[in-house]
Amino acid sequence: MSDEGWQALLDVEGWTIGDMRDARYDHVLHLVSAAIGAEEHYTGANNAARHESVEEAADLDRRIAKAWVGHEALRVLDNSTGFAEKVERAVVSICKHVGAPVPTGHKRYFLVTQESAKAMRRVANESGEKVVDMQLEYDFLSSDMKGNVVRLQKREYGEGKAQTYTRLDSMGAGIPGMAGSQMKRNITQRVYDYLKTQVDPKFVTLRKRRQVFTYNNQYWEVDTIQEPATHAGMSLLCVDVFEDQLEGNLDMPPFIDVVHEVTNDYRYLSYDIAKKPIVIH
Numbered sequence: 001m002s003d004e005g006w007q008a009l010l011d012v013e014g015w016t017i018g019d020m021r022d023a024r025y026d027h028v029l030h031l032v033s034a035a036i037g038a039e040e041h042y043t044g045a046n047n048a049a050r051h052e053s054v055e056e057a058a059d060l061d062r063r064i065a066k067a068w069v070g071h072e073a074l075r076v077l078d079n080s081t082g083f084a085e086k087v088e089r090a091v092v093s094i095c096k097h098v099g100a101p102v103p104t105g106h107k108r109y110f111l112v113t114q115e116s117a118k119a120m121r122r123v124a125n126e127s128g129e130k131v132v133d134m135q136l137e138y139d140f141l142s143s144d145m146k147g148n149v150v151r152l153q154k155r156e157y158g159e160g161k162a163q164t165y166t167r168l169d170s171m172g173a174g175i176p177g178m179a180g181s182q183m184k185r186n187i188t189q190r191v192y193d194y195l196k197t198q199v200d201p202k203f204v205t206l207r208k209r210r211q212v213f214t215y216n217n218q219y220w221e222v223d224t225i226q227e228p229a230t231h232a233g234m235s236l237l238c239v240d241v242f243e244d245q246l247e248g249n250l251d252m253p254p255f256i257d258v259v260h261e262v263t264n265d266y267r268y269l270s271y272d273i274a275k276k277p278i279v280i281h
Contacts, residue, residue, distance in 0.1 A: 018160020070132035
């Protein structure tokens with residue numbers, strides 16, 4: 001349906017995008033249609049449900065993917081591998097989200113210019129990409145008995161908001177480029193307010209603007225630090241990658257100016273930036 005029709009439905013039912021997208025789903029996997037990148041396998045011979053042409057299926061796929069942009073845990077799985085490997089990547093993504101250790105699934109981080117981060121929404125929209133804006137607030141709690149990092153996150157976007165509790169294992173989860181398990185759960189405002197009383201005094205609250213979008217069948221995030229003031233304006237581009245993308249060049253969004261890669265550079269961790277004393281990088 002059209003954007004206008006969708007908004008009309010939300011208005012009639014008294015729903016918000018946050019209700020329908022974020023509150024209902026902890027994790028979203030978008031498996032790209034064979035009509036994009038594996039056209040030779042797109043046929044109705046083995047799937048009676050397929051009645052669109054390749055072009056129609058590709059257009060529908062792109063529109064569905066855009067509908068999920070803004071969800072915190074959206075993963076887009078393309079057809080760069082065979083179907084069995086595609087399913088394996090989906091399983092890996094789910095395992096990471098629920099906290100099961102997995103050997104693959106990584107992130108790469110890039111420092112980008114402040115100017116391109118500020119202009120990204122306008123330039124991306126002009127090229128047909130959907131960008132969703134949100135405000136993030138991070139607080140770190142005292143580590144648990146096993147030394148795991150515990151983090152509270154609040155997200156605000158338009159009229160919606162969501163709170164999450166994340167536990168990162170002490171072996172490196174959440175460190176750029178390093179695999180590790182984590183447990184992330186949505187929590188109520190009441191639980192969030194209670195846990196805020198347990199914030200570790202060795203950390204300041206980290207606030208940043210996040211802009212998210214899909215490009216080349218991958219989900220990208222651009223975070224711009226707002227607080228602490230010592231890092232205000234610092235912008236980082238993040239993308240989920242798999243084993244075969246850990247090194248080498250990526251097909252980068254053309255509307256972002258990258259300074260250099262900072263994967264594995266601890267100075268750019270949210271954990272490091274928020275820790276007292278604040279160090280200017």
